[in-house]
Amino acid sequence: MKKISLLLLGCLLLCSLWSSSQTVTYETAPKKAKLSFDRAIDAVRIYNTKDAISFLKEAIAAAPNFTDAYGQMGLCYVELKDYQQAVNAFSKLKQLDSSGLRPVLTAYSKALAGTGDFVGALSLVNQYLANAKSKNTNAEKLKTNYEFAVKNSQRQVPFHPNNLGDHINSKDPEYFPSLTIDSKTLIFTRRVNGRNEDFYISYHDSTGWSAALNMGEPVNSSYNEGAQNISQDGTMLVFTGCDFPEGKGSCDLYYALKNASGWDAPVNMGAPVNTHDWESQPCLSADKQTLYFARETSDQGADIFVCKRLENGRWSVPERLGPNINTGGRETTPFIHADGQTLYFASNGHPGYGGLDMFYSRRQPDGSWGPAVNLGYPINTIDEDASLVVDASGKTAYFASDRSDSRGGLDIYSFELYPEARPLQTLYVKGFVYDTTTHERLTATVDVIDLAGGYTIAAVKTTASGDFLAPLPVGKDYAFHVNKKGYLFYSDNFSLKDHNPGVPFEKNIPLQPLAANASIILHNIFFKSKQYNLESASVTELDKLVRLLQDNPSIKIEIAGHTDNVGSDKDNLLLSQNRAKAVVVYLTEKGIDTKRLTAKGYGETQPIATNDTEEGRAANRRTVFRILSLQ
Template structure:
């Protein structure tokens, strides 16, 4: 998964070429003259960095003289540098077959070739042989021991047999140019990525999913004002597809070499980019932004001073006034004296993926994941293991909301060009929580005008606020829902009754998102709403603890509107006797009223009425209908 980027360092990854060892140990008297001439021509080609020509000459050399050790060693060195590990291993084996004592330092190169193929056990054997060479320099010993640790970690993860079957996204996305840093919306319908056009300019491209044909439409350039003649890169599209946040380099009015900016999707296209300002950006390198699913947290990478190493991962929080807080370093559970890059927070808002060369890994830069703990800290990172990680630079990962489908850029397969975008199924242990979503529009029930309303998502079991967002000026909203919990969902706007709903995702198996358009009722006489998150045990009227978030919302609503009087109305289904149901509904309405009184609402503003099985809103012939008929409502009786 090697990631190559231009010198603007949008990704923060430096390009370093391996220095090829020039082999010249042969005895010219013992080498075929033609082979010797080809070999010398190859050295001249290497001096000009013409690897293709050099390989051609070297292959002619070994064809003329199959025992030409230096030529075989040089072929292996070039293949290793170009990450052609199978060819490199074969060339080095040929050297050792001809003369096992030719150059013991080749054990190091052969070990790396074997590890590049995933053969870590044999790689460990040969790196040990390398480390036993007499009078090995201190730098060589240090490097050998470091790679030994890489190979040992690779072997540990290789033995776990993580499945890995990447699929190229096809020629609608990939071209001979490099494509990388994929980002998708929560519904999986929009893909944004970076393309290095002709290896000269990084631009963003966008594609939409064709559900009918199960394929991506041809990607198109995002165009101005987002794309410019300068470099743009490492884009992240928000879960709802309305915000594109990215790094822009050498921009007028910028704070550093690369700043984090954002653009908003409007009816007329993408807006002019807006710099996030000095609270986020510095005079140093700031890049690789990623928004949390509620758009309230911004993760990014910076090499500003005061961190733990070369580049660290930071987070900023959106403030009530719309500004961003000062960056907070994610701390030593994530950052190391090395480099941490490419943060991606999943739609579950609990699983963070990132790249690091500071944590123990298989190679140059490995991918890790960490889970947010109940106290807000991050767990110790876990290496994603081989074959996702390799001995090379593995730099970025995006995991879809389903928690299974992962996307990455790689040049290690036979793709369309230098870097292509692939998808694969992530093995279970490394998966985030499967995440659904609810989206829709909030509007005035009478005028149908859109409303910018507050939307709260609450974990019913813990009575904790998971997310608070606000619908946009067009009333659009999207809230992510990690499965495994029961959620209370509240929508409110001054001057309107609040709206409530419930999502039980405890036993969710299928990926089924929700789309709910919410007409908020203006506060007026006889306006009424169902309290969908009031819970009682069967045939009982004691309020269950899970009812607290809804009741507290009603308390706050009545405190915000101190002149309102309401009637609390209880209803049942038709199961059981009419008299029992009438009494049960009255007791349930009174239980709600007593909670409100206990939390500061004057009794003279409240009235409790039970209606039993009267006034059904659905058929009592089905369980779904009976569930709708079992309800508690409130109605405005006085403004």
């Protein structure tokens, strides 16, 4: 009898072990597990994914080997982008019933890719495609992404995002961050209570970001405003307005100007910027003279366009950027850095890791844009990654993400951008322009020109009170010109090739009214040591002088050459005379009547600084333009 009891106990234990290893499907699940599973499916149907997971956990608690519940749980975690939990759920399903993976192979592959296992992801999607009975575009796109990721697996870039915290982020989604050039003002979009999009603003000081405040009317309204960009000087906001009464299409571009007490009412940018198509995601160049934006058309999808501000204040006809930027896919969220030479954007047409990847392109010497460079993994992921902005230093980038530590949905994060992807560090010069006689503030144009390339980095219009802010990317030499009709232009230069990061330049610009004996130093006329042949970097300044003489055809001028005291008096006098003549020759070759021009060399006889230092001697080596008469 005892042996029989022991044998029976052994059979019962075997039965128990066999029972615990059996898979449970929906058809075989106990009533309680089935009820929880049904509730999960109902939650999925109304997009309540988190509740669905809770119900699925109840189902698994009631039936630990419930394969359908594990499969559905994996799908829910993929939807929530919690890829590690999705992998865990799919792995459990594979352990219980590998044949049950077939319907979820592509989702499982995405979960693996989300954790960085692109090799495993590629294996699964290949397995799916090998047995697919019909073409699956989504699976083929995933395969292309995984192959790109595997090929570039050795190029994982540094990426350590930091949530900007409770002063910026909330339970509502925050996105589209935008900064001024001094990195002290942040404007972003928040979808309030999941419905209306409004702009919020925060200010940075030694303690960090202030609590973000709704910008209020007239910028915000009962309509949806979003995808904004604050100008580098903080005086102009460009943004997207959708379904506004005066709109030309579903979404148009608008702008608002800052005044002494707040912001003016937004204005539709009008034709030709806005059309019956979808225009969105605008970004201004640092000088506010160039506008980049995304436009989606029915025939060519979403592309990035650019237009220029005309002299009359209107905008030129927008043009698509070239094939290095736009593809047959979607290109969105353009951001032109303050350096004017680095463009960041998102695309699903260039090779990448996921839906939309972020790229950058450098401006070439001929003004075109260079090849698109993928920012790399894990900045780019299998999901849609877009809307990157980079501060003026080029070191810190900002973006929106719904990562695991978000306050709710999308939050704004910052991270240190790795060196290869950084733009030129950009400082700026700011100040105001004024009349030397009356000391009244003047409206004028401030041009910053790359001396080596001869192209304009920025053409800044001063405000009504004469204020200006102009970008100065580090690593180059710049000519600096200020122009206003009825005045002598002002010139200066900045060499930032060896400049250490630090405080930006502040410079108030005096403009002299056109008058007899009025004179300026032509800071951007260059000669090699002891020579009088004009260097090519002088052309920009000389052409400014040509334009002034053309606009004022009765003016007669003197071009004066000056030297330091190194060398003999005779040699210095001859050198200065030849340098003045070289300038006059250039002007006459440009059509200026030689009768209006006088060249005179003064040698070392009129120093304006000590000759005991190199800085002083450099100041004494100069070319001066002086008005002899106005008639």
